[in-house]
Amino acid sequence: xxxxxxxxxxxxxxxxxxxxxxxxxxxxxxxxxxxxxxxxxxxxxxxxxxxxxxxxxxxxxxxxxxxxxxxxxxxxxxxxxxxxxxxxxxxxxxxxxxxxxxxxxxxxxxxxxxxxxxxxxxxxxxxxxxxxxxxxxxxxxxxxx
Numbered sequence: 001x002x003x004x005x006x007x008x009x010x011x012x013x014x015x016x017x018x019x020x021x022x023x024x025x026x027x028x029x030x031x032x033x034x035x036x037x038x039x040x041x042x043x044x045x046x047x048x049x050x051x052x053x054x055x056x057x058x059x060x061x062x063x064x065x066x067x068x069x070x071x072x073x074x075x076x077x078x079x080x081x082x083x084x085x086x087x088x089x090x091x092x093x094x095x096x097x098x099x100x101x102x103x104x105x106x107x108x109x110x111x112x113x114x115x116x117x118x119x120x121x122x123x124x125x126x127x128x129x130x131x132x133x134x135x136x137x138x139x140x141x142x143x144x145x
Contacts, residue, residue, distance in 0.1 A: 008038035035059025054083035062095035
């Protein structure tokens with residue numbers, strides 16, 4: 001059974017690009033375009049991991065993360081907060097996010113990042129090793145231009 005990913009970004013092109021890359025690599029992906037929609041879809045879809053933009057309408061990504069952490073069914077799921085804002089401007093650790101990524105991101109590394117953050121039993125045989133996936137996290141954010 002493919003692992004499930006929720007991608008939430010208020011820029012539809014960004015969400016769809018992330019979703020296409022993950023779907024191409026065998027993940028089952030659902031998109032949302034507002035924080036409220038992300039929260040509703042997370043409760044319905046029960047993703048294995050969530051990728052949330054910080055600045056979204058209705059509820060921001062860090063607020064969605066806090067609400068997910070309070071939900072017993074979703075509290076343990078890895079959450080990646082993504083933003084064009086500087087890391088120091090986003091209190092992602094206090095929100096309970098697993099990782100913070102600054103835009104722009106290299107979508108070619110997206111499957112590696114998702115694989116690295118999934119529990120060890122979720123890594124598919126014949127795919128990336130956990131060490132290679134963790135190395136991908138370090139390479140994930142592109143340098144500022």
